[in-house]
Amino acid sequence: MLIEKYKHHIFKVTYSVAKDKQEAEDLTQETFIKMVDALPSYQAQGFKTWLSRIAYHTAIDSYRKKKRRQEDLTSFDEPIFHIEQENSAEMEMLERNKKENVRKAIESMPGSFRDVVFCYYIREMSYAEIAQDLNIAEKTVEMRLYRSRKWMRQYWKEEDF
Structure with a gap:
């Protein structure tokens, strides 16, 4: 029971x-x-x-x-x-193309999202550093990253990269 x-x-x-x-x-x-x-x-x-x-x-x-x-x-x-594998020229080229496609995609984002995403993911800055750099509140950085991730899920597809 x-x-x-x-x-x-x-x-x-x-x-x-x-x-x-x-x-x-x-x-x-x-x-x-x-x-x-x-x-x-x-x-x-x-x-x-x-x-x-x-x-x-x-x-x-x-x-x-x-x-x-x-x-x-x-x-x-x-x-x-453990065998060390060297990246082939083809793999390196594909990786470079993927990075370039990501950069282009970031550039196509709305301005407020683009700045925060670029600082966080490309320049690898913390929320506090981004807030100071962009002269906005840390909570605003957090909110913009949240909204930008939501925007990315809606407009980007993994096949595009």
Whole structure:
């Protein structure tokens, strides 16, 4: 009865961390198994919150374990099999073309967006440095970057670069 009542809520909690439907379903089942084991320690205070906390910690533990596994495999492979590849002339040319296309695209942006985007992404300045350079408030820099990212998602396509 408890599982039927809370399964959708627990799925949402685990999915918010896992970002994968199948993994979230597995974590939901694991949460209910852990719930049964932990029932003797339940102190009759907010069952849904208590169960949500178990689900969240289960999902976080799974995420950390998966990330650790990836790091272990990467750290093992790098020293032994690391082969330095030189960029071919073709790759360098493609990279230069891509950078040039990005610069042209930035130039085509509305003025208030263009200045902030150029300073932040090309010149790699902080919000405070941009605010000082453009003589605007730091919060304005943050707002313009937010709006410019929204503008870029709307008007730019990855294929264009």
